[in-house]
Amino acid sequence: xxxxxxxxxxxxxxxxxxxxxxxxxxxxxxxxxxxxxxxxxxxxxxxxxxxxxxxxxxxxxxxxxxxxxxxxxxxxxxxxxxxxxxxxxxxxxxxxxxxxxxxxxxxxxxxxxxxxxxxxxxxxxxxxxxxxxxxxxxxxxxxxxxxxxxxxxxxxxxxxxxxxxxxxxxxxxxxxxxxxxxxxxxxxxxxxxxxxxxxxxxxxxxxxxxxxxxxxxxxxxxxxxxxxxxxxxxxxxxxxxxxxxxxxxxxxxxxxxxxxxxxxxxxxxxxxxxxxxxxxxxxxxxxxxxxxxxxxx
Numbered sequence: 001x002x003x004x005x006x007x008x009x010x011x012x013x014x015x016x017x018x019x020x021x022x023x024x025x026x027x028x029x030x031x032x033x034x035x036x037x038x039x040x041x042x043x044x045x046x047x048x049x050x051x052x053x054x055x056x057x058x059x060x061x062x063x064x065x066x067x068x069x070x071x072x073x074x075x076x077x078x079x080x081x082x083x084x085x086x087x088x089x090x091x092x093x094x095x096x097x098x099x100x101x102x103x104x105x106x107x108x109x110x111x112x113x114x115x116x117x118x119x120x121x122x123x124x125x126x127x128x129x130x131x132x133x134x135x136x137x138x139x140x141x142x143x144x145x146x147x148x149x150x151x152x153x154x155x156x157x158x159x160x161x162x163x164x165x166x167x168x169x170x171x172x173x174x175x176x177x178x179x180x181x182x183x184x185x186x187x188x189x190x191x192x193x194x195x196x197x198x199x200x201x202x203x204x205x206x207x208x209x210x211x212x213x214x215x216x217x218x219x220x221x222x223x224x225x226x227x228x229x230x231x232x233x234x235x236x237x238x239x240x241x242x243x244x245x246x247x248x249x250x251x252x253x254x255x256x257x258x259x260x261x262x263x264x265x266x267x268x269x270x271x272x273x274x275x276x277x278x279x280x281x282x283x284x285x286x287x288x289x290x291x292x293x294x295x296x297x
Contacts, residue, residue, distance in 0.1 A: 011084035025291075027095045044056055083112065083116070096117055100244075104210070106122055107122065111230065114232050122234060138246075145245075169190065229259070233261045235290045
């Protein structure tokens, strides 16, 4: 089996660190918040061994080289990065697997270039447009999502995230994945990333760009009953013990009529917000079966 190697992907002047392994159909792996591309350490080799070229990428802003001068962290910009990476890799089509914010990016890319995406796998975040339009229907979820509004406060949010050596991020991991006894070294790698210049500001920029809704290309009239079709076969994965976006809310917001090319939703037992980290063998089996089904292996 081929070994992992570090590569650099670009979108104009922006440079993105990535790790790749394997050959075959391209699978782009997009991490979330607060996390890094190393979140996929248990998936990359498995996907490579299954006949895929797995590429985990550090998304926009998570390193100084990928921080845009105009601070554009809109949905359109993030989707544009994915398209640029595919062009640079000279792959006409790819599978996309995204967790948390990576899932949101995956939805945006699917809406921008559905003809170039073989399949989506989205973890822990339901259909992004549906979530923003309907969160008010779920008082429990509004309470759970308090941090999104808190992240809109300039300077204060940055201070809160950074204080006591990023204790807030540790609290999020414990709250979002209750019962998960994560390895300290894994969390420390995340902290190392957030210590880098302007990474905290960039990560919060995702939330600040999203809440205004203006960046969402499918906004339209934003009628809650309107469908925002994802014309790509989609596998949605949520943890049964999810503490960020509740599993029942995730399932309710993943509607078949929003996914005309097919939708499958799986709840991972004994897992919270990071199912691929917490239950890698369970999730890896799902991923390989899903990718094979939509590749023709």
